[in-house]
Amino acid sequence: MSAFFVELWESIFTPGPTPTILRATNVTFACLQLVxxxxxxxxxxxxxxxxxxxxxGLWWSVNWFAAELKAVQEAERAKEEREGTSGADKDKEKRRRGELDTGESDTEVEVDTGRIPASADAVSSVVEVVAPEGELKKRGEDTPAGTQSSASTEDEWEKVSESEKEKDK
Structure with missing residues (x-):
């Protein structure tokens, strides 16, 4: 029994639905149905x-999702076998292109492979400086006095206080 719990704990950190997690899920749903x-x-x-x-319904959907995920994984495995590429070959290709996550950091980093882009002639090396047009205005200069954006919080509290005093009279 303790081996099951060890397997369950380890399968929590394994991506995808493992048989141990599915077994625990099915037992849990069966117990809930009994209760x-x-x-x-x-x-x-x-x-x-x-x-x-x-x-x-939830029990059925969890098992359906696990079965669909397993079917997709098997289809991908069969596709890899037909193409003759293994997971290691794909990792090498991704590493060459700088797309492989090495797990060293949560930060995504693009690796410069030294290749020149296909459309290098379309990239301009000259940066154009655009002169600013017009003047910058401070906010509130053009707004009429008494608008809600110009009123301070203290003014609002004074209005509330005055209305409370009028209610008390």
């Missing part, structure tokens, strides 16, 4: 039926 059935028998509440239906 809901016992609650239904004890209380005769429609809530237990609704919760049971929701639980069954």
């Amino acid at each position: 809901l059935a016992l609650l239904l028998a004890a209380t005769y509440s429609i809530h237990c039926v609704v919760l049971s239906v929701l639980c069954a």
Whole structure:
């Protein structure tokens, strides 16, 4: 039994649905359905039926998703075998292009491979300086007095205080 929990703990950190996680998920959903059935028998509440239906739907969707993910992974594996490329060959190609995540850092870094882009003639090496047009204005110069953006918080509190005093009279 302890070996199962060790496998479960290790499979949490493994990407994708592992058999251990799926087994634990199915056992957990089965126990939840049992508890809901016992609650239904004890209380005769429609809530237990609704919760049971929701639980069954979620249980089915988790297993469906795991099966679909497994089918996609098998299709990719078959495609790799047909093309004759292995995972190591793909990693080498990605490393050459600078796309492989080495796991050393969470920061994405583009690696310069020294290659010249295909459209190098389209890239200009001259930077044009654009002269600023017009004048910069401070905010609020053109707005009429008394607008909400020009009112301070203190003014608003004074208005609230005055209205409270009028209500008390």
